Amino acid sequence: MDKPVVRDSALLFLRLVVGFVFVFHGCMVFFGHGGVDATAADFAANGVPQPHLSAYIAGVSQILGGACLLIGVLTTFAAGALALFMMCAMYFVHGEHGFFVGDNGLEYPLVLTTALLMIVVFGAGRASLDEVLSR
Template identity: 55%
Template sequence: MDKPATRDAALLFLRAVLGFVFIAHGWQKIAIDGMDETIGAFSAMHVPQPKLSAYITMVAELACGGLLVVGFLTTIAAAVLTLVMAGALYFVHLDSGVFVGTGGFEYVLVLIAALIMVIVFGSGRVSIDGALTR
Protein backbone atom coordinates (compact mmCIF):
# COMPACT_ATOMS: atom_id res chain seq x y z
CA MET A 1 0.00 0.00 0.00
CA ASP A 2 1.26 3.46 -0.76
CA LYS A 3 1.48 6.03 2.01
CA PRO A 4 -1.63 8.08 1.09
CA ALA A 5 -3.72 4.90 0.98
CA THR A 6 -2.32 3.77 4.34
CA ARG A 7 -3.05 7.18 5.82
CA ASP A 8 -6.61 7.13 4.46
CA ALA A 9 -7.21 3.63 5.82
CA ALA A 10 -5.89 4.63 9.23
CA LEU A 11 -8.07 7.76 9.29
CA LEU A 12 -11.12 5.73 8.27
CA PHE A 13 -10.45 3.23 11.05
CA LEU A 14 -9.87 5.98 13.61
CA ARG A 15 -13.04 7.84 12.58
CA ALA A 16 -15.13 4.65 12.62
CA VAL A 17 -13.93 3.61 16.09
CA LEU A 18 -14.34 7.10 17.56
CA GLY A 19 -17.75 7.53 15.97
CA PHE A 20 -18.91 4.15 17.24
CA VAL A 21 -17.74 4.92 20.80
CA PHE A 22 -19.44 8.33 20.86
CA ILE A 23 -22.67 7.00 19.35
CA ALA A 24 -22.70 4.23 21.97
CA HIS A 25 -22.28 6.76 24.79
CA GLY A 26 -24.96 9.06 23.39
CA TRP A 27 -27.32 6.10 22.95
CA GLN A 28 -26.61 5.00 26.51
CA LYS A 29 -27.64 8.42 27.81
CA ILE A 30 -30.95 8.54 25.98
CA ALA A 31 -32.08 4.94 25.57
CA ILE A 32 -30.36 2.81 28.21
CA ASP A 33 -29.92 4.98 31.30
CA GLY A 34 -32.54 7.53 30.27
CA MET A 35 -32.17 11.26 30.39
CA ASP A 36 -33.54 11.59 33.93
CA GLU A 37 -30.83 9.27 35.27
CA THR A 38 -28.20 10.96 33.09
CA ILE A 39 -29.22 14.39 34.40
CA GLY A 40 -29.07 13.02 37.95
CA ALA A 41 -25.58 11.65 37.33
CA PHE A 42 -24.42 14.97 35.86
CA SER A 43 -25.88 16.75 38.89
CA ALA A 44 -24.16 14.35 41.31
CA MET A 45 -20.86 14.99 39.52
CA HIS A 46 -21.42 18.76 39.93
CA VAL A 47 -21.51 19.42 36.19
CA PRO A 48 -22.84 22.97 35.69
CA GLN A 49 -26.39 23.20 34.34
CA PRO A 50 -26.78 19.40 34.52
CA LYS A 51 -29.97 19.19 32.45
CA LEU A 52 -28.65 21.39 29.65
CA SER A 53 -25.20 19.77 29.81
CA ALA A 54 -26.67 16.26 29.64
CA TYR A 55 -28.77 17.06 26.58
CA ILE A 56 -25.93 18.89 24.82
CA THR A 57 -23.58 16.00 25.54
CA MET A 58 -26.07 13.38 24.32
CA VAL A 59 -26.84 15.26 21.09
CA ALA A 60 -23.15 15.97 20.44
CA GLU A 61 -22.18 12.33 21.00
CA LEU A 62 -24.91 10.99 18.71
CA ALA A 63 -24.73 13.61 15.96
CA CYS A 64 -20.98 14.19 15.88
CA GLY A 65 -20.29 10.48 16.32
CA GLY A 66 -22.38 9.81 13.23
CA LEU A 67 -20.62 12.57 11.31
CA LEU A 68 -17.26 11.01 12.20
CA VAL A 69 -18.34 7.59 10.91
CA VAL A 70 -19.40 8.92 7.51
CA GLY A 71 -16.68 11.57 7.38
CA PHE A 72 -18.87 14.62 6.90
CA LEU A 73 -17.99 17.96 8.54
CA THR A 74 -15.36 15.85 10.22
CA THR A 75 -13.09 18.48 11.70
CA ILE A 76 -16.07 20.41 13.08
CA ALA A 77 -17.55 17.25 14.60
CA ALA A 78 -14.18 16.32 16.13
CA ALA A 79 -13.76 19.85 17.51
CA VAL A 80 -17.21 19.77 19.13
CA LEU A 81 -16.47 16.40 20.70
CA THR A 82 -13.08 17.66 21.88
CA LEU A 83 -14.86 20.47 23.74
CA VAL A 84 -17.33 18.00 25.27
CA MET A 85 -14.47 15.75 26.38
CA ALA A 86 -12.53 18.73 27.74
CA GLY A 87 -15.58 19.50 29.87
CA ALA A 88 -15.75 15.88 31.05
CA LEU A 89 -12.05 15.98 31.84
CA TYR A 90 -12.33 19.18 33.86
CA PHE A 91 -15.65 18.68 35.64
CA VAL A 92 -15.65 14.92 36.20
CA HIS A 93 -12.33 13.10 35.81
CA LEU A 94 -9.44 15.42 36.68
CA ASP A 95 -9.68 15.03 40.45
CA SER A 96 -9.97 11.22 40.31
CA GLY A 97 -6.41 10.40 39.33
CA VAL A 98 -5.17 8.74 36.16
CA PHE A 99 -6.86 5.36 35.99
CA VAL A 100 -10.31 4.84 34.54
CA GLY A 101 -11.11 2.21 37.19
CA THR A 102 -11.22 4.95 39.80
CA GLY A 103 -13.00 7.45 37.54
CA GLY A 104 -9.71 8.89 36.34
CA PHE A 105 -8.92 10.78 33.17
CA GLU A 106 -6.91 8.29 31.08
CA TYR A 107 -9.78 7.28 28.75
CA VAL A 108 -10.98 10.86 28.23
CA LEU A 109 -7.41 11.96 27.52
CA VAL A 110 -6.99 9.24 24.88
CA LEU A 111 -10.28 10.29 23.25
CA ILE A 112 -9.11 13.92 23.17
CA ALA A 113 -5.78 12.89 21.62
CA ALA A 114 -7.55 10.83 18.95
CA LEU A 115 -9.98 13.66 18.18
CA ILE A 116 -7.08 16.09 17.82
CA MET A 117 -5.52 13.70 15.28
CA VAL A 118 -8.75 13.87 13.26
CA ILE A 119 -8.78 17.67 13.52
CA VAL A 120 -5.17 17.91 12.36
CA PHE A 121 -5.22 15.27 9.61
CA GLY A 122 -8.84 15.54 8.49
CA SER A 123 -11.13 12.77 7.36
CA GLY A 124 -9.03 11.30 4.57
CA ARG A 125 -10.18 10.44 1.07
CA VAL A 126 -12.53 7.67 2.21
CA SER A 127 -15.18 10.07 3.49
CA ILE A 128 -17.93 12.36 2.34
CA ASP A 129 -15.61 15.31 2.98
CA GLY A 130 -12.97 13.63 0.79
CA ALA A 131 -15.47 13.04 -1.99
CA LEU A 132 -16.72 16.62 -1.88
CA THR A 133 -13.23 18.14 -2.03
CA ARG A 134 -12.04 16.18 -5.06
Protein backbone atom coordinates in the same frame (compact mmCIF):
# COMPACT_ATOMS: atom_id res chain seq x y z
CA MET B 1 1.99 -0.03 0.15
CA ASP B 2 1.47 3.58 -0.90
CA LYS B 3 1.79 6.03 2.03
CA PRO B 4 -1.41 7.99 1.21
CA VAL B 5 -3.36 4.71 1.12
CA VAL B 6 -1.99 3.71 4.54
CA ARG B 7 -2.71 7.18 5.94
CA ASP B 8 -6.26 7.26 4.60
CA SER B 9 -6.94 3.70 5.77
CA ALA B 10 -5.69 4.58 9.26
CA LEU B 11 -7.86 7.72 9.35
CA LEU B 12 -10.90 5.75 8.20
CA PHE B 13 -10.34 3.13 10.89
CA LEU B 14 -9.82 5.81 13.55
CA ARG B 15 -12.97 7.68 12.49
CA LEU B 16 -15.06 4.50 12.50
CA VAL B 17 -13.92 3.34 15.93
CA VAL B 18 -14.21 6.75 17.59
CA GLY B 19 -17.49 7.49 15.79
CA PHE B 20 -19.07 4.23 17.01
CA VAL B 21 -17.87 4.91 20.56
CA PHE B 22 -19.55 8.32 20.58
CA VAL B 23 -22.78 7.19 18.90
CA PHE B 24 -23.20 4.31 21.36
CA HIS B 25 -22.27 6.45 24.35
CA GLY B 26 -24.74 9.12 23.26
CA CYS B 27 -27.45 6.48 22.89
CA MET B 28 -26.74 5.35 26.45
CA VAL B 29 -27.53 8.89 27.64
CA PHE B 30 -31.05 8.56 26.24
CA PHE B 31 -31.82 4.84 26.38
CA GLY B 32 -29.59 3.19 28.98
CA HIS B 33 -29.14 3.12 32.74
CA GLY B 34 -32.04 5.42 33.58
CA GLY B 35 -31.80 7.68 30.54
CA VAL B 36 -31.40 11.43 30.61
CA ASP B 37 -32.60 11.75 34.20
CA ALA B 38 -29.89 9.41 35.49
CA THR B 39 -27.26 11.17 33.38
CA ALA B 40 -28.45 14.53 34.71
CA ALA B 41 -28.24 13.21 38.28
CA ASP B 42 -24.66 12.07 37.64
CA PHE B 43 -23.86 15.46 36.14
CA ALA B 44 -25.38 17.26 39.13
CA ALA B 45 -23.37 15.13 41.55
CA ASN B 46 -20.20 16.15 39.69
CA GLY B 47 -21.01 19.86 39.63
CA VAL B 48 -21.85 20.13 35.93
CA PRO B 49 -23.82 23.35 35.37
CA GLN B 50 -27.48 22.95 34.35
CA PRO B 51 -27.24 19.17 34.54
CA HIS B 52 -30.49 18.30 32.75
CA LEU B 53 -29.78 20.58 29.79
CA SER B 54 -26.15 19.45 29.80
CA ALA B 55 -27.25 15.81 29.66
CA TYR B 56 -29.38 16.48 26.57
CA ILE B 57 -26.57 18.45 24.95
CA ALA B 58 -24.10 15.67 25.76
CA GLY B 59 -26.30 12.94 24.29
CA VAL B 60 -27.17 14.83 21.11
CA SER B 61 -23.57 16.00 20.63
CA GLN B 62 -22.23 12.49 20.98
CA ILE B 63 -24.77 10.96 18.60
CA LEU B 64 -24.50 13.66 15.92
CA GLY B 65 -20.76 14.14 16.29
CA GLY B 66 -20.15 10.39 16.20
CA ALA B 67 -22.37 10.04 13.11
CA CYS B 68 -20.40 12.81 11.38
CA LEU B 69 -17.19 10.93 12.12
CA LEU B 70 -18.67 7.67 10.82
CA ILE B 71 -19.68 9.09 7.45
CA GLY B 72 -16.88 11.63 7.25
CA VAL B 73 -18.92 14.81 6.90
CA LEU B 74 -18.01 18.01 8.78
CA THR B 75 -15.33 15.77 10.22
CA THR B 76 -12.82 18.26 11.59
CA PHE B 77 -15.59 20.41 13.07
CA ALA B 78 -17.25 17.38 14.71
CA ALA B 79 -13.94 16.05 16.02
CA GLY B 80 -13.00 19.47 17.40
CA ALA B 81 -16.38 19.92 19.08
CA LEU B 82 -16.21 16.43 20.60
CA ALA B 83 -12.65 17.10 21.79
CA LEU B 84 -13.88 20.23 23.60
CA PHE B 85 -16.76 18.20 25.03
CA MET B 86 -14.28 15.60 26.33
CA MET B 87 -12.10 18.31 27.85
CA CYS B 88 -15.18 19.55 29.74
CA ALA B 89 -15.85 15.99 30.90
CA MET B 90 -12.26 15.72 32.14
CA TYR B 91 -12.59 19.02 34.00
CA PHE B 92 -16.02 18.48 35.57
CA VAL B 93 -16.16 14.72 36.06
CA HIS B 94 -12.89 12.83 35.71
CA GLY B 95 -10.17 15.18 36.96
CA GLU B 96 -10.73 14.67 40.66
CA HIS B 97 -10.65 10.88 40.34
CA GLY B 98 -7.01 10.53 39.31
CA PHE B 99 -5.74 8.91 36.15
CA PHE B 100 -7.07 5.37 35.82
CA VAL B 101 -10.39 4.55 34.15
CA GLY B 102 -11.26 2.02 36.88
CA ASP B 103 -11.42 4.93 39.31
CA ASN B 104 -13.41 7.09 36.81
CA GLY B 105 -10.20 9.01 36.10
CA LEU B 106 -8.78 10.86 33.10
CA GLU B 107 -7.37 7.87 31.21
CA TYR B 108 -10.25 7.09 28.83
CA PRO B 109 -11.40 10.64 28.01
CA LEU B 110 -7.75 11.60 27.48
CA VAL B 111 -7.32 8.81 24.92
CA LEU B 112 -10.53 9.86 23.14
CA THR B 113 -9.45 13.51 23.13
CA THR B 114 -6.09 12.55 21.65
CA ALA B 115 -7.77 10.46 18.92
CA LEU B 116 -10.14 13.33 18.13
CA LEU B 117 -7.26 15.80 17.91
CA MET B 118 -5.53 13.49 15.42
CA ILE B 119 -8.64 13.72 13.24
CA VAL B 120 -8.66 17.51 13.60
CA VAL B 121 -5.00 17.70 12.56
CA PHE B 122 -5.01 15.14 9.74
CA GLY B 123 -8.59 15.51 8.51
CA ALA B 124 -11.07 12.87 7.39
CA GLY B 125 -8.95 11.28 4.69
CA ARG B 126 -9.98 10.34 1.17
CA ALA B 127 -12.59 7.80 2.32
CA SER B 128 -15.05 10.45 3.49
CA LEU B 129 -17.91 12.60 2.28
CA ASP B 130 -15.80 15.65 3.09
CA GLU B 131 -13.35 14.55 0.40
CA VAL B 132 -16.10 13.81 -2.13
CA LEU B 133 -17.83 17.15 -1.48
CA SER B 134 -14.59 19.10 -1.74
CA ARG B 135 -13.99 18.00 -5.34
